Amino acid sequence: QVQLAESGGGSVQIGESLRLSCAAAGFGDTAYCMGWFRQALGKEREMVATLDTDGTAVYAKSVKGRFTISQNNASNTLYLQMNSLKPEDTADYYCAAEWGFCVGTTAADFKYWGQGTQVTVTS
Numbered sequence: 001q002v003q004l005a006e007s008g009g010g011s012v013q014i015g016e017s018l019r020l021s022c023a024a025a026g027f028g029d030t031a032y033c034m035g036w037f038r039q040a041l042g043k044e045r046e047m048v049a050t051l052d053t054d055g056t057a058v059y060a061k062s063v064k065g066r067f068t069i070s071q072n073n074a075s076n077t078l079y080l081q082m083n084s085l086k087p088e089d090t091a092d093y094y095c096a097a098e099w100g101f102c103v104g105t106t107a108a109d110f111k112y113w114g115q116g117t118q119v120t121v122t123s
Contacts (some may be wrong), residue, residue, distance in 0.1 A: 009117030022072035022078040022095030033102035038091035052102040092116040
C-alpha cells in the first residue's frame with residue numbers, strides 16, 4: 001500500500017526558509033513521479049514542483065529560483081527546500097506520487113497524496 005507523509009510545515013516570516021519532507025512507502029523498486037502541490041484558502045490546488053524518474057525537475061513560475069525539489073532514494077524521502085518565502089506562499093502543501101514517469105503537472109496526473117502540511121508566511 002502506497003503511503004505518503006509530509007512534515008516540516010510551520011509559520012515563518014517573509015524571507016525565511018523552510019524544508020518540507022515527504023516520506024514515501026509502498027513503491028518498492030518501481031520508479032515513480034513525485035510532486036509537491038499547494039492549495040491556498042479558497043483557491044484550487046496548484047503544482048509547485050515535480051520530479052521525474054530521470055531527475056528532471058519542473059517548477060511553477062511563481063517559485064522558480066526560490067524552491068528546490070529533491071529526493072533521497074535511499075530513504076525514499078522527497079524534499080522541498082523553500083527559500084525567500086513570501087506571504088503568497090501561504091498554503092497547505094501536499095506531496096503527490098504516481099507510478100512511472102511524469103505525464104503531466106496537474107493534480108489529476110497524480111494518484112497518491114499525502115495528508116498535507118501547512119505553511120504560513122507572515123510579515
